[in-house]
Amino acid sequence: MVIPPYMNYISKYIKHNIIEFMNQMINRIYPLSKNTVSKANNVYLNPVLSKINKPFKPLYYANFLKSLDGRIATYDKKNECLLTPSSIKNKIDFNLFRQLHAQADCLVTNTHYINGLNKGYYGDILSLNDSYLDQWREKNKIEQQKIIILSNSLSFPINKKLERYKERITILTTSKNKKKLSSLKNNGYTVIRYTGKNISGNQLNNYIIKNKFKSIYFIAGPTIVEQMISKNLLDRLYLSTSISMVGTENYDSVIRGNFLKKSIKLELIEMYMYTEIKDKEKEQTLFQVFNLKGK
Numbered sequence: 225m226v227i228p229p230y231m232n233y234i235s236k237y238i239k240h241n242i243i244e245f246m247n248q249m250i251n252r253i254y255p256l257s258k259n260t261v262s263k264a265n266n267v268y269l270n271p272v273l274s275k276i277n278k279p280f281k282p283l284y285y286a287n288f289l290k291s292l293d294g295r296i297a298t299y300d301k302k303n304e305c306l307l308t309p310s311s312i313k314n315k316i317d318f319n320l321f322r323q324l325h326a327q328a329d330c331l332v333t334n335t336h337y338i339n340g341l342n343k344g345y346y347g348d349i350l351s352l353n354d355s356y357l358d359q360w361r362e363k364n365k366i367e368q369q370k371i372i373i374l375s376n377s378l379s380f381p382i383n384k385k386l387e388r389y390k391e392r393i394t395i396l397t398t399s400k401n402k403k404k405l406s407s408l409k410n411n412g413y414t415v416i417r418y419t420g421k422n423i424s425g426n427q428l429n430n431y432i433i434k435n436k437f438k439s440i441y442f443i444a445g446p447t448i449v450e451q452m453i454s455k456n457l458l459d460r461l462y463l464s465t466s467i468s469m470v471g472t473e474n475y476d477s478v479i480r481g482n483f484l485k486k487s488i489k490l491e492l493i494e495m496y497m498y499t500e501i502k503d504k505e506k507e508q509t510l511f512q513v514f515n516l517k518g519k
Contacts, residue, residue, distance in 0.1 A: 232326050250316065250511070254495040264316045265356070267496065267511075268323035268462070272436035277459075282432045286442040286449045287324055287462035288478050289317055291470040296446070303345040306476045312466035313464040314509060316498045318508050324462060325349065326357040328441035330432065332372045338380040349443060350389055370437065372396060374423050374448060378404040382411055396431065412435060446478055458516055459498035461490065467508040484497055490514040 231443060250264040277283045292295045297306035325331070333398065339345035350371055372394045373380075378399045380386075381427060386393070394414045398421060399405065408415050418427050425448070432440055442449050452458040463478075494513035498505055 227399060227443060231395060243297045248316075251497045251499075252495075252513060254492065257467060264319055264498070266323070268513075269326070269360060272366075272449070273460075274329060274366060275365075277438070279280065280436060282429075282440055283335065283459045284442070284451075284452055284457055284460065285324065285460035285462065287328075287444075287464065289313070289464040289466070291466050292466055293469045293471065294477050295470045295472065295475040295515055296478060297476040298472045300345070303343070305323050305345070306425055307345060309470050311470065312468060312509075314466075314498070314500055314507065316500070317511075320354060320462070320464070320511065321349075322354060324441055325352060325443075326354075326361055327366070327429050328369055328439050328473065329367050330370045330372060330435075330437040330440045332374065332428070332440060332442045332444055332448065334373065334444040335375040335380050337374075338373060338386065341385055342381050342383060348385065366439075368392065370394065370435070371432075372428070373400070374428070377420050378408065378420065382408070382413075386426045396428065398423060422499070423448075424510075425455040425457050428452075429455075429457055446461070446476065450479060453479075453488055456516070461514045461516065463512045463514065465512070466508040467510065480492055486518065490516055 248265070249261055252260045252262065259434070272401060273283050273285065288296050289308060291309065291312050295309065295312075298309050299305075300307040333350075337346055341348060341350075345490055366411045369392065371389055373393060374397075374400045375395055376398045378397055378401060390412055394416065395408060396416050396418065397405075398418050405415060405417065416431070420427075428448070442452070450460065491514060492512060493515050494511075498511065498513040500508075
């Protein structure tokens, strides 16, 4: 029997679409339930984080993508800085990142990210530009996001990439540079100056409470997250682990230095496994959600 040429095309088309469909699915490992496999487009949208805590008690959360050997960033020769290795990235992790982004009524970032955005080695993650997530936010009555930039040095440029968010930005700083402070204020930015060497977790927390933010997402890297953990202020940690090893000596990790007075216990509340078929090989990522003990 001769198989018509178009049947081979149909077979390849069906196989491609099955793989693409499976590449959008995620397996729930913990807690166990009847529906263990689901589409990844709403995994981190339930529960609505702004409704978990009592009124006027903010919920702080952060997420990290790391390799199995603990690297969240490695040295990038081209940009001469530490960046997330491309080998551990995948579409589902970015999808879940955007869901966490949608949950927030306040984003917290820093000088390092703003400079990376300006130089082009970081993408613009200060807005969603996603109609599905915008509708979800509207349905759950989550107010327009405010953006807090933590900057002790104020060493970032004012340009079009930042200007588009001007009305939503508040800059918290300890800088004594009157020229930079005046320049930002004259350009219409809200700037609040604190005393001390660095903006502390307690200072940030007081500002958050004063402005009645409910769900605060840290997209600023490990430094401020370390402070929030040490002050027992971080509520949730979302950890994505690429089941791969990166190696390298020059790298960054979730926790750095000796800043904890005692070990911090976390409670695992959710866990998922994602398997992607790429070039006939399996690539896996483990997604874990932790509550910090005492929360």
